[in-house]
Amino acid sequence: MTKRNNDIKEIEELLSIMSILRDPQSGCDWDKKQTFESLINHTIEETYEVIDAIKSKKTKNIIEELGDLLLQIVFYAQIANEKNLFNFFDIVKTINKKMIRRHPHVFNSNKNKISIDQINKNWEEIKKIEKNIDPDTPFYLNSYNEFPNLLKAYKIQQKVSKMRFQFENEKEIFNKLNEESGELKGAINEKNIDRIEEELGDMLFTIANLSTYFNINPEIALYNSNKKFIKRFNYVSKEIKKLNENFDTISKEKLEFLWEKSKLF
Numbered sequence: 001m002t003k004r005n006n007d008i009k010e011i012e013e014l015l016s017i018m019s020i021l022r023d024p025q026s027g028c029d030w031d032k033k034q035t036f037e038s039l040i041n042h043t044i045e046e047t048y049e050v051i052d053a054i055k056s057k058k059t060k061n062i063i064e065e066l067g068d069l070l071l072q073i074v075f076y077a078q079i080a081n082e083k084n085l086f087n088f089f090d091i092v093k094t095i096n097k098k099m100i101r102r103h104p105h106v107f108n109s110n111k112n113k114i115s116i117d118q119i120n121k122n123w124e125e126i127k128k129i130e131k132n133i134d135p136d137t138p139f140y141l142n143s144y145n146e147f148p149n150l151l152k153a154y155k156i157q158q159k160v161s162k163m164r165f166q167f168e169n170e171k172e173i174f175n176k177l178n179e180e181s182g183e184l185k186g187a188i189n190e191k192n193i194d195r196i197e198e199e200l201g202d203m204l205f206t207i208a209n210l211s212t213y214f215n216i217n218p219e220i221a222l223y224n225s226n227k228k229f230i231k232r233f234n235y236v237s238k239e240i241k242k243l244n245e246n247f248d249t250i251s252k253e254k255l256e257f258l259w260e261k262s263k264l265f
Helices: 003-021 029-033 036-056 059-082 088-101 116-130 149-161 170-190 193-213 218-242 252-262
Strands: none
Touching: 003 029, 003 059, 036 059, 036 218, 059 088, 149 193, 149 218, 170 193, 193 218, 218 252
């Protein structure tokens, strides 16, 4: 048996495992009760675990976490198959056709060398054709309701930047941040909670704009900062315990010293 046949067999085994796990009589109770909706949080978590694995640069971890993410796709496909909606191979066929369709510069007989900018432009034009959007239709933003709001702000600004609706440089963005900071301070001084919420939202939107300028996904940036804070806080907590103290008894000076020390690890 060739390697390719063995690889196909592994995919078929994974599909079979999921089918067995979902069997109404003999399957796993947890797996049987899952739905499209109940899997959403698991899919998000698995995606972030892939990010963690990639950042660890450990091949074994990357393989394991990509496998967990693949399992999510197989899970959705099995649920859909049970409802006669679609199956795993429908997903594969759809993405195969899309990749070929959106890469005419690679798969067409008359291959032409084109720039990255032209590739991106072609991609957007092909998407419009696929969705039957009139090329003369005004440019409208998607609502991006499926995204967390920080990522939504990033996606919005990525889109409008393609229409040249953007700040020219980081100095302009920092000027905007200073402006929004001043408006937030004004709202705080007024003790107007509605205005505070509005101005805080404007600040976050401007920070997402800065992320767009440097092509940094703010969700991943915030994810990394959360992870860093947790690591440092846990170090401080452990050191406080060694001193036979707690967060209520330790002095501010000692706490600040331990926090600075946590940054060394």
